[in-house]
Amino acid sequence: MNSSYITHLECTYCGEKYSCDELHTVCIKCGKVLYPRYDLEKAKETLTKSNIQSRNRFDIWRLHEIMPVKKDENRLTLGEGWTPTIKLSNLGAQFGLENLYIKDEGQNPTATFKSRGLCAAVAKNLELGAKEFVIPTAGNAGAALAAYTAHAGVNSHIFAPADTDAFIQAEMKAMGAELTLVEGLITDAGAQAKKVGKANGWFDVSTLKEPYRVEGKKTMGLELAETFKWELPDVIVYPTGGGTGIVGMWKAFNELEEMGLIGNDRPKMVAVQPSGCQPIIRAFENGDKHATPWECAESIFGGIRVPAAIGDYLILQAIRGSKGTAIAVSDEEIKDAMFLLAKKEGIMIAGEAAATVATALKLSENGFIDKSDKIILFGTGSGLTTPSLWN
Ligand SMILES: *Cc1c(COP(=O)(O)O)cnc(C)c1O
Ligand SMILES: [Zn+2]
Numbered sequence: 001m002n003s004s005y006i007t008h009l010e011c012t013y014c015g016e017k018y019s020c021d022e023l024h025t026v027c028i029k030c031g032k033v034l035y036p037r038y039d040l041e042k043a044k045e046t047l048t049k050s051n052i053q054s055r056n057r058f059d060i061w062r063l064h065e066i067m068p069v070k071k072d073e074n075r076l077t078l079g080e081g082w083t084p085t086i087k088l089s090n091l092g093a094q095f096g097l098e099n100l101y102i103k104d105e106g107q108n109p110t111a112t113f114k115s116r117g118l119c120a121a122v123a124k125n126l127e128l129g130a131k132e133f134v135i136p137t138a139g140n141a142g143a144a145l146a147a148y149t150a151h152a153g154v155n156s157h158i159f160a161p162a163d164t165d166a167f168i169q170a171e172m173k174a175m176g177a178e179l180t181l182v183e184g185l186i187t188d189a190g191a192q193a194k195k196v197g198k199a200n201g202w203f204d205v206s207t208l209k210e211p212y213r214v215e216g217k218k219t220m221g222l223e224l225a226e227t228f229k230w231e232l233p234d235v236i237v238y239p240t241g242g243g244t245g246i247v248g249m250w251k252a253f254n255e256l257e258e259m260g261l262i263g264n265d266r267p268k269m270v271a272v273q274p275s276g277c278q279p280i281i282r283a284f285e286n287g288d289k290h291a292t293p294w295e296c297a298e299s300i301f302g303g304i305r306v307p308a309a310i311g312d313y314l315i316l317q318a319i320r321g322s323k324g325t326a327i328a329v330s331d332e333e334i335k336d337a338m339f340l341l342a343k344k345e346g347i348m349i350a351g352e353a354a355a356t357v358a359t360a361l362k363l364s365e366n367g368f369i370d371k372s373d374k375i376i377l378f379g380t381g382s383g384l385t386t387p388s389l390w391n
Helices: 040-046 049-053 089-095 114-127 140-152 166-174 186-200 213-227 244-258 279-286 312-321 331-345 351-365
Strands: 006-011 034-038 085-087 099-104 133-136 156-161 178-182 235-239 268-274 325-329 374-379
Touching: 089 099, 089 331, 089 351, 099 213, 114 140, 114 213, 133 140, 133 186, 140 156, 140 166, 156 166, 156 186, 166 178, 178 186, 213 244, 235 244, 235 351, 244 268, 244 312, 268 279, 268 312, 268 351, 279 312, 279 325, 325 331, 325 351, 331 351, 351 374
Parallel strands: 099 374, 133 156, 156 178, 235 268, 235 374, 268 325
Antiparallel strands: 006 034, 085 099
């Protein structure tokens, strides 16, 4: 039995094709994002609704036909994925929304959804011969890389802004990663990671700068479709930094449609950014294809304080293609939302994730969503990753 029907890599911008049997980063021709492509005609022979239902593997490799790793023994796992989708009845009642849900990604191995992407990227790039990894991070991606490289028995090197939460720094070091603090933002950490990584031959797993993290994030979309019995929800609210999750889910929906597992309805994709750093929102509102970098980015929520994203055009395509929208919320609103969700529902989520809660209220008030719409908030991380914010 073939465990993966991956066929090649394809540039999302210029269409150039590459082999999926050797290491690749971004498109050699145009520098944009590469996506893995699959033989979906073949995949759909075994990916039938009844087959899927009978499977008892509950990690990101559940729909392995449309995941990139070829050999079973290379499917690294710490039990990531299959996070619960929880109805928020109390909060929904307060906001006037009848079908408000959260997908609680805080229940992943490193307590954020970054586990999914790094699981896939480490596993596949090791399968292709990578030896050591490097990453720039606001914290959570680094922790996930540290976990999966420790589990695989290889080294990782992490570059993070100096203001990264002390607890996350300790977490990365505890799992054996080499941590370098960089003055400035994630983009500054990215420049350092690139330079030092290149000099040492480390493989760079920056957001969307290699083809496989997005496949791990894609599984969020696959799970949503399965959770809701192949009828996608009406609205997905997603805290957007580099955007891997939003574009990963978009890719998942397109692949599922091509295999006949869902129809052509799509949830409205709503991107949320902090008011102190909203390049995607500005580009969305201006009708631009790309986002210009946000100057003097400011937010205490590092995961969504991302001034520039290589996948900006893909994020904008998903928002526009779904008739979604892009919303800014202030750090104050985010903080209030963190505490509100904890108190009303017993769920402590990361600030980045709480931005979706603040957004749900705004969307309800401005009439963008109907009160009966099925709305999924992406609880991208656990509040326990940043203990200091809760005092
Ligand atoms: C990284 C991160 C985000 C942003 O995710 P992207 O896929 O980069 O847009 C949101 N929330 C949390 C908790 C994160 O760690
Ligand atoms: Zn290209």
